Amino acid sequence: MSTYSIKDLEQLSGIKAHTLRIWEQRYSLLCPKRTDTNIRYYDDADLKLILNVALLNDNGFKISKIASMDAVEMKDEVMKLTERSLTHDDQIHALTICMIEMDEERFDKILSSNILKLGFEQTMLNIIYPFMSKIGVLWQTGAINPAQEHFISNLVRQKLIVAIDGQVVNGGGKKFLLFLPEGELHEISLLFAAYLIKSNGHKVIYLGQSTPNDDLLSVYKLHEPEYLLTIITTSPSAEYAQEYINGLSERFSNSTILVTGYQVIGQDLKFPANVVQLNYIRAIKDLLEEMERVPQEK
Known part of the structure; x- marks a missing residue:
């Protein structure tokens, strides 16, 4: 299991750390853990939750409404959005969740859907490459579990090799x-x-x-x-x-x-x-x- 600072959550979700702290206090969205030296940290479940919250909030859901959802309801709404949304940030959030859960089937479905809609090159430039750059920075700092990074990299690598072989x-x-x-x-x-x-x-x-x-x-x-x-x-x-x-x-x-x-x-x-x-x-x-x-x- 990976651990994250609030700055890591900010980088991955796009939600300012100050806003996250307010939501934490007002809606009890997050419950940070603490190390033996009393340093706050978050886990994969917290990151997944905040990515879902960010996606819903960016698509017009009020934070008070999101905070009242249970896990199943939130997941259903997120799935609906990622299947119909062309917003690049939404797709990047969805792929990040796939990384956390190591959900190969869902990752492949999102990637294939975007390739059909946008084409391979635009999917790489606007979704996959920004996504890989984002998690690459976190891998460098140790915030991302190496197994998660390798899991995603290998899936993207497979897609790229197939696409390259298709070029004559x-x-x-x-x-x-x-x-x-x-x-x-x-x-x-x-x-x-x-x-x-x-x-x-x-x-x-x-x-x-x-x-x-x-x-x-x-x-x-x-x-x-x-x-x-x-x-x-x-x-x-x-x-x-x-x-x-x-x-x-x-x-x-x-x-x-x-x-x-x-x-x-x-x-x-x-x-x-x-x-x-x-x-x-x-x-x-x-x-x-x-x-x-x-x-x-x-």
Whole structure:
């Protein structure tokens, strides 16, 4: 079972901590536990409750009405909303509940429904990716149980692999070599980048997680890609990120190197001339759209 601070609840639900405390006092919505040192904390049941409350409140239910609902009534109302609502935040709340309960069937149903309504790319950009970013931050701080994070990541990974396999590239376009640094295992963003690149008619050479430097160099020499793309989430750590980026720039000086990730964005790094920082996942899409405006070499 995971434990959460009131700030964690705020981050996941979007409800300010001050508001949560008021609801706690006025409606007895929450009953925080306390550690041996008297520090307040909340559990999975509290998080699930607040996510349900947030979803209902955002859709016009008054807090007094919500507070009077029993667990079954609240669940029924939430299920009705998530099945008909196209609001991105509502879907993210629903997916977070699936994560807490480890409800694979419900997660798959929500994801499949959104893909049918919005398309795969828009579902990833507007629902899954913000959802993964949110729980990723909490995983970094230890607020999310690793088993919950792995459960969700594997389900999303399965969807991405199927979507990537469905893309057919008929030649032309540029070559992109995609990889994660040695020791880096967070693959979702790299897989989504592969999907976007292939769907825009370019070739992807995908090496995936924890790529040894020697293997990367061997594949590079074989394929001579115009672009390399890597995402640094945890490895190398911030103190070694600059050294790693400089090494990539020197070894692959004839290519453009695209870098992003938790250890890159917002850090005080200097980027060599052939290295481009991508500040967010949509920047990959923007880059591909810019390339579309430039005639491809035949």
